Amino acid sequence: xxxxxxxxxxxxxxxxxxxxxxxxxxxxxxxxxxxxxxxxxxxxxxxxxxxxxxxxxxxxxxxxxxxxxxxxxxxxxxxxxxxxxxxxxxxxxxxxxxxxxxxxxxxxxxxxxxxxxxxxxxxxxxxxxxxxxxxxxxxxxxxxxxxxxxxxxxxxxxxxxxxxxxxxxxxxxxxxxxxxxxxxxxxxxxxxxxxxxxxxxxxxxxxxxxxxxxxxxxxxxxxxxxxxxxxxxxxxxxxxxxxxxxxxxxxxxxxxxxxxxxxxxxxxxxxxxxxxxxxxxxxxxxxxxxxxxxxxxxxxxxxxxxxxxxxxxxxxxxxx
Amino acid sequence: xxxxxxxxxxxxxxxxxxxxxxxxxxxxxxxxxxxxxxxxxxxxxxxxxxxxxxxxxxxxxxxxxxxxxxxxxxxxxxxxxxxxxxxxxxxxxxxxxxxxxxxxxxxxxxxxxxxxxxxxxxxxxxxxxxxxxxxxxxxxxxxxxxxxxxxxxxxxxxxxxxxxxxxxxxxxxxxxxxxxxxxxxxxxxxxxxxxxxxxxxxxxxxxxxxxxxxxxxxxxxxxxxxxxxxxxxxxxxxxxxxxxxxxxxxxxxxxxxxxxxxxxxxxxxxxxxxxxxxxxxxxxxx
Numbered sequence: 381x382x383x384x385x386x387x388x389x390x391x392x393x394x395x396x397x398x399x400x401x402x403x404x405x406x407x408x409x410x411x412x413x414x415x416x417x418x419x420x421x422x423x424x425x426x427x428x429x430x431x432x433x434x435x436x437x438x439x440x441x442x443x444x445x446x447x448x449x450x451x452x453x454x455x456x457x458x459x460x461x462x463x464x465x466x467x468x469x470x471x472x473x474x475x476x477x478x479x480x481x482x483x484x485x486x487x488x489x490x491x492x493x494x495x496x497x498x499x500x501x502x503x504x505x506x507x508x509x510x511x512x513x514x515x516x517x518x519x520x521x522x523x524x525x526x527x528x529x530x531x532x533x534x535x536x537x538x539x540x541x542x543x544x545x546x547x548x549x550x551x552x553x554x555x556x557x558x559x560x561x562x563x564x565x566x567x568x569x570x571x572x573x574x575x576x577x578x579x580x581x582x583x584x585x586x587x588x589x590x591x592x593x594x595x596x597x598x599x600x601x602x603x604x605x606x607x608x609x610x611x612x613x614x615x616x617x618x619x620x621x622x623x624x625x626x627x628x629x630x631x632x633x634x635x636x637x638x639x640x641x642x643x644x645x646x647x648x649x650x651x652x653x654x655x656x657x658x659x660x661x662x663x664x665x666x667x668x669x670x671x672x673x674x675x676x677x678x679x680x681x682x683x684x685x686x687x688x689x690x691x692x693x694x695x696x697x698x699x700x
Numbered sequence: 701x702x703x704x705x706x707x708x709x710x711x712x713x714x715x716x717x718x719x720x721x722x723x724x725x726x727x728x729x730x731x732x733x734x735x736x737x738x739x740x741x742x743x744x745x746x747x748x749x750x751x752x753x754x755x756x757x758x759x760x761x762x763x764x765x766x767x768x769x770x771x772x773x774x775x776x777x778x779x780x781x782x783x784x785x786x787x788x789x790x791x792x793x794x795x796x797x798x799x800x801x802x803x804x805x806x807x808x809x810x811x812x813x814x815x816x817x818x819x820x821x822x823x824x825x826x827x828x829x830x831x832x833x834x835x836x837x838x839x840x841x842x843x844x845x846x847x848x849x850x851x852x853x854x855x856x857x858x859x860x861x862x863x864x865x866x867x868x869x870x871x872x873x874x875x876x877x878x879x880x881x882x883x884x885x886x887x888x889x890x891x892x893x894x895x896x897x898x899x900x901x902x903x904x905x906x907x908x909x910x911x912x913x914x915x916x917x918x919x920x921x922x923x924x925x926x927x928x929x930x931x932x933x934x935x936x937x938x939x940x941x942x943x944x945x946x947x948x949x950x951x952x953x954x955x956x957x958x959x960x961x962x963x964x965x966x967x968x969x970x971x972x973x974x975x976x977x978x979x980x981x982x983x984x985x986x
Contacts, residue, residue: 441792441796443799488970488971488974488975491974491978492978492979494791494792495736495791495792495795496934496978496979498736498792498795499736499795499926499929499930500930500974502738502926503923503926503927503930503970504967506919506922506923506926507923507963507964507966507967509919510920510923510963510964511961511963511964514959514960514961514962514963515960515961516960517960619919620919621803624799624803627796661807661811663803663804663806663807664803664804664807664808666800666803667800667801667802667803667804667805667807668800668804669800670796670797670799670800670803671783671797671800671801671804674787674793674794674796674797674800675783675786675787675797678790678793
């Protein structure tokens with residue numbers, strides 16, 4: 381067991397480099413449509429990583445990160461197209477709003493764990509969805525808000541793709557550094573035994589609060605990128621299935637593997653595109669995938685090999 | 701002015717009664733079986749659609765409601781025996797599995813009934829309005845209010861005054877001991893699961909008449925049920941009643957005062973209660 385706790389100080393150069401090479405070389409042979417799919421994969425990988433930080437390293441499964449992600453998207457598009465402000469400030473405001481929203485979620489959710497945490501984040505996320513759906517004068521209700529396009533410098537799809545790639549890689553490194561830090565080790569301690577950590581003198585509630593808020597930054601960056609990518613936002617961006625897809629990506633990639641999120645994100649988004657060619661029943665396929673994953677492979681594709689995951693997910697069988 | 705306020709309070713109370721019917725099934729399954737059934741909202745929607753179809757075909761409201769309860773209870777059995785049995789003991793996997801079921805059911809309902817809004821037809825004797833303190837109030841909504849009270853009483857009696865209720869409560873405390881007494885605890889839990897599911901069906905059938913049925917109705921009722929259970933505390937019948945009253949009244953006040961932010965109004969009390977009682981008003985640590 382001891383090996384599970386020893387920090388891996390080595391920088392994950394192979395993982396980051398392979399992501400850079402695979403995605404970076406894509407434009408050499410891929411069509412513009414395939415590049416936009418790859419772009420989406422990168423954005424959602426960041427969202428899945430933000431969920432994985434909590435699920436894999438702090439033992440808390442969140443269903444509210446889709447709403448945090450979408451809140452950032454809403455703010456960015458609102459600021460650019462309705463308020464007519466600068467897109468750069470919009471990005472900043474979007475991430476800020478997501479972080480603040482995450483801190484509100486965190487304040488309420490830090491004291492509970494296990495199923496209760498999941499329910500609470502689910503309810504909070506759905507309140508965000510309800511507000512976006514009903515507050516028609518600001519959010520445009522079901523019709524959503526259309527953006528006015530990306531700023532000049534990153535308007536070209538290829539340039540934007542590389543911008544996304546670099547941003548996501550930088551944040552991947554930051555997230556990796558975050559979970560390997562002493563703070564991240566404390567989170568793992570809380571995941572494995574909250575009572576032990578608090579009797580050692582750690583304030584588990586404030587650690588969870590900070591961790592949750594920081595994952596809000598990551599989800600917010602993903603949401604802001606998505607605003608630039610999609611140029612449109614509607615309540616479906618903040619709805620539950622967004623959180624569910626993010627979580628499923630993290631699970632498929634392997635909870636606690638962090639970079640598995642790229643595999644999970646690619647698997648889900650490619651499947652979504654593939655299925656959508658044949659049938660509009662994507663929600664049903666997503667549902668069946670979720671059921672299948674839970675029954676047959678809760679440890680995901682990459683996670684099966686990971687020791688981390690095993691101790692993490694078992695600990696998730698929390699008595700509330 | 702006071703007439704208007706009375707109407708608003710009645711609106712809140714009738715909504716609370718419906719919420720109680722739905723959320724009591726949710727909290728029953730959550731508290732006693734430790735299963736968080738996120739497909740509860742989808743079961744509500746299915747129940748509503750089934751009741752709508754059956755009532756439309758036969759013209760009989762009661763038959764529609766009964767068939768809805770029966771069908772949804774059967775769906776509960778299939779869910780429990782067909783899927784949840786594979787993940788018993790893993791709380792998180794159970795929850796996420798029911799979430800997957802919710803997605804499948806919601807999409808299935810969209811395939812079968814389409815995306816239109818339906819309103820469950822109300823029987824002749826419940827149509828029209830009665831005089832209430834100087835104003836008129838729809839009879840049907842008062843019927844829902846009474847039904848909510850009846851369900852509360854029936855559930856309380858069931859849990860506290862019958863053999864099945866005693867078995868359920870005993871099973872929660874120590875399932876192995878109950879089994880050692882020669883009782884098939886799985887059967888007891890299955891009965892509870894059916895009961896909880898059928899309450900979702902009842903809610904869908906009854907609520908379909910005044911809230912109407914549409915593809916996202918399941919998500920909306922699920923948020924409200926979650927709020928009720930989070931406020932009231934897991935597995936507490938009284939908690940569900942108090943939570944439903946609070947959420948129902950606040951929602952109707954919110955709709956009058958801030959129509960666009962009505963959702964946000966239930967967030968306030970939820971936050972306040974969680975700050976002091978993380979497990980809800982009547983929640984107990986397991």
